[in-house]
Amino acid sequence: MTVLELLRGVRPTDDEDGEGSPPTSWLPDSARDVLLGLATGLLSLLVVAVPTVLGWMLDPRPGSSFGEPLGAAASLWLLVQGAHLGAGATNVAFVPLVLGALMVWGASRGAGRALATAAVDDGWFADLLPRSVAAVAGRWWGGYAVAVGGAAALTLAGSLPLRWPSVGVPLLVVPALAVALALRRLALEEDILGPRLVGLAAPEVVRRASGPAVRGLAVLLGLGALAVAAAVVLRWSAVSDLQSEVGAGLLGGLLLTGAQLASLPNLALWVLSLVAGPGFAVVEGAHTSLAGSASGLMPLVPVFGAMPSPGDFPWAVRLLVLVPVLVGVHVGRRALTTVARLSSLRAKASVAVVACVMVAVVVGLLDGLGGGSLGAYRLSDIGAPALWLTLTLGLELVVGALLVVSWDVWRLRR
Known part of the structure; x- marks a missing residue:
């Protein structure tokens, strides 16, 4: 069982009719959604942190601490999501598009796990989405923002400083794209488009x-x-x-x-x-x-x-x-x-x-x-x-x- 599956709930059990009952969560809904967002961010951060730390362990710099490779990994994780690194005249702003796309895809999978438990028959939020869907997406987004904030703070321990105004891209743009992709997948299975969205159509x-x-x-x-x-x-x-x-x-x-x-x-x-x-x-x-x-x-x-x-x-x-x-x-x-x-x-x-x-x-x-x-x-x-x-x-x-x-x-x- 993965971390995301553990946060989502336990395995289904059989009821009296032999049919599988819905999974029961061991956490309150609000806490579970936030933790799913946090876990989504931390898991993708590990993808960058593990090889970075391994490389440092194989060739450590004299006098450097363990916080340096962790800070470098956090900087690189934010970089591939669109943040800029550097100080003074130095500016590193290069996103390998394959890694950027993988980050968005991975975040969308985490958002999809959270949205899978939302009640799609709830009342409308601003005539756009069901209230439950909007609330779950917002809480997941908050958890992902905590992961981004933690990574941004961790960059202070490394040698690749973060240009703080650019943190808005991994904080806002990446999770927005992830939620949009997750909502699109959910919309193919459930009727989640509110009155304002149903009437919208491309020319x-x-x-x-x-x-x-x-x-x-x-x-x-x-x-x-x-x-x-x-x-x-x-x-x-x-x-x-x-x-x-x-x-x-x-x-x-x-x-x-x-x-x-x-x-x-x-x-x-x-x-x-x-x-x-x-x-x-x-x-x-x-x-x-x-x-x-x-x-x-x-x-x-x-x-x-x-x-x-x-x-x-x-x-x-x-x-x-x-x-x-x-x-x-x-x-x-x-x-x-x-x-x-x-x-x-x-x-x-x-x-x-x-x-x-x-x-x-x-x-x-x-x-x-x-x-x-x-x-x-x-x-x-x-x-x-x-x-x-x-x-x-x-x-x-x-x-x-x-x-x-x-x-x-x-x-x-x-």
Whole structure:
């Protein structure tokens, strides 16, 4: 029995009819929900704390205390949830998107455990949700906030100080997303939407565009990830040399490799920015675009060994800008399948354009959430410019989508 199951209640027992009776909790409902939220946060913190403490035990620093690795683990846990670290000119704001997504998913599972005991037939809270559901979600959120507050206090014992204004992201945004995902799963099984939510519905054009947008986003991220993997394979000698120069040892090397794999979506977004036009920068003064790559003193991160050599690229490389256009063609073709064959040009173009805009906005949001700072001065602004990436990628996708829509309408009028 897991900790969450223990907090939720004991095993069901058989009643006189042989049917399983509902689980009986050994705690008051309010205390159980708070403890579920606290346990959710502490369990995900352990995922980061265990390898951090093990690494410290294998290679302890002279004069350091046991509180230092615990403080570092708390800082890293808050970092992967969107908080910023650093002091003065130093600012670390980089979220490996795989780890960030896992944190939200894990929190949503904990919230779902708490919401499973809520009474869905209760009266409405502000005509939005049943009162019991809203109360359970609020108490779970409070318990998770206690875990975040404890981790924030624990960072004072480590060498990675927390930028306190940024603690609002793990305190508010992450649990909000977790509760939303848990409510969505619950809504598929129970009628929990209040009168105000039942009448809300996305516009028809958005509903039709969502499917093509998801497919387009998957294609873009997949292509970006494949490009990163291909670059690592082609320049494996440089990557492996950097890995050995780090001297992280066995456990440290495994953790470093895991962190780089968790950052694969971030690097894929950098590739998308490259082919879309804005490019990306690993350090200030070392910008990479379709025109070429500039040199600079790189951080000692093995995957950066896959960077192209400094210098101008052949003119044919500029043709990569057609990749987003071709993905836009794919999005446009998928959009055409969501509308009637004889629909007007305006109807078809609207769905295609909205799908392309949705893809570009999500890419920009992911890039913004991933962060773009690994330190001070030349490392204070790295990665892709989220705003320019959104605008240029959206424009290129729209061009491709409108081309295929126009071709379809022209064929029908022949």
